[in-house]
Amino acid sequence: MAKKPVTACLIIIGNEILSGRTQDTNLAYLAKELNELGVRMVEARVIPDVEETIVDTVNECRAKFDYVFTTGGIGPTHDDITADCIALAFDTELELHPDVVELIKRREAPPEVMESRLRMARIPKGAALIENPTGGPPGFQMENVFVMAGVPMVMQAMATTFNKERIPGGDPLRSRSIGAYLSESKVAVNLGAIQEEHPDVDLGSYPFYRQDGYGTNLVMRGTDEAELDEMLGKVRQMIVDFGVEPFEE
């Protein structure tokens, strides 16, 4: 039996993602990083910069998943409302965090600019900071909710500070991948049979269309390396039996 996986949900906050103006890349990045800690990304939500939506989504997801990560909305402007929403969700208040105030004041600025910058020192009572190795203001962790920047470079820098002590997980998922110029329909029955023999491994089939033809990529994902190798052998043999050369990426 596979152990119950440790789960995470990513909440992507930002009108610019929903309008199509900005392409999110944080989901794919964080999913891979968390997997190395044995935490499985099992859902993501993209929501607008709307207080009620953010509060409700955070509260729903923090009850439903082991970890929740948010990206976006922690800058210094009027549309950066994530910290306020997290405080509301946890029924607590924001306070100026002395370490963040000190960090921000290290760089001088006119009073008006400093006041805007100090918005980024407003951290919910009881939250722990998430260090920001780019030198900018940190994110923060409130119970199982990790609040991060939306700019990928900054989010990725914050993610480098995560480790198994802070984010305990289970076994990482490992994968095997093999492809062939065979249609999904051709391999469907055999794939179904192989999947049934290995219920603890997720076997996905992904059609591709290239200039030199179409085919299918087959991806196995599970925690047991030996079982993955066994399954890969079966899938490889199936492809060869169709008289086609498999390619492994």
Next chain:
Amino acid sequence: MAKKPVTACLIIIGNEILSGRTQDTNLAYLAKELNELGVRMVEARVIPDVEETIVDTVNECRAKFDYVFTTGGIGPTHDDITADCIALAFDTELELHPDVVELIKRREAPPEVMESRLRMARIPKGAALIENPTGGPPGFQMENVFVMAGVPMVMQAMATTFNKERIPGGDPLRSRSIGAYLSESKVAVNLGAIQEEHPDVDLGSYPFYRQDGYGTNLVMRGTDEAELDEMLGKVRQMIVDFGVEPFEE
């Protein structure tokens, strides 16, 4: 007063997006296409190929938003369970749709392969087809839920068949964009003031970090072109008053 917007939610179905293996691009594409029809993408969910999750998410979202779009899981293999889930969500059954059966049978195949292909002709009772201009099997529409392929090329082909008759919307959002090498903190107070003067327009600020320096892109989004131009003028003037040259993209 702005009219109540017509809303949409995209449900992205697929383990491969959640694992980080595949980068979703359908959200950004569909958001822009729907905006032209006056339909606003206000939420997106990325969920795994798990029956209960798909059924629950579809039922929650179809009650909450004017339109729901799904991508992924309508191919011929064992992990393609979207059609089954939609039938469950609407408490109806799948039947072989004669037009789709005919389309699929046009291309000959051994019985086993044909059987897998015919899985793609299983359409919930009462659904309307969404034509697939690539020549492959269609998607389908069940009430306000539009079920589409996950492969971007195929999804985009299906989306070309949408129009104002099938998907009635409101006014499309229009946008103005201007940037400057000014930090978000510098412009924050002025931006907040401009936003307050134009509550019906969404004014977003997006920091950027380039080799030649950092700055902020400012994006205004609303339905009233004249108001957008007026606001753009104010933001441009603000930038000039900081002694910086704005750039418009």
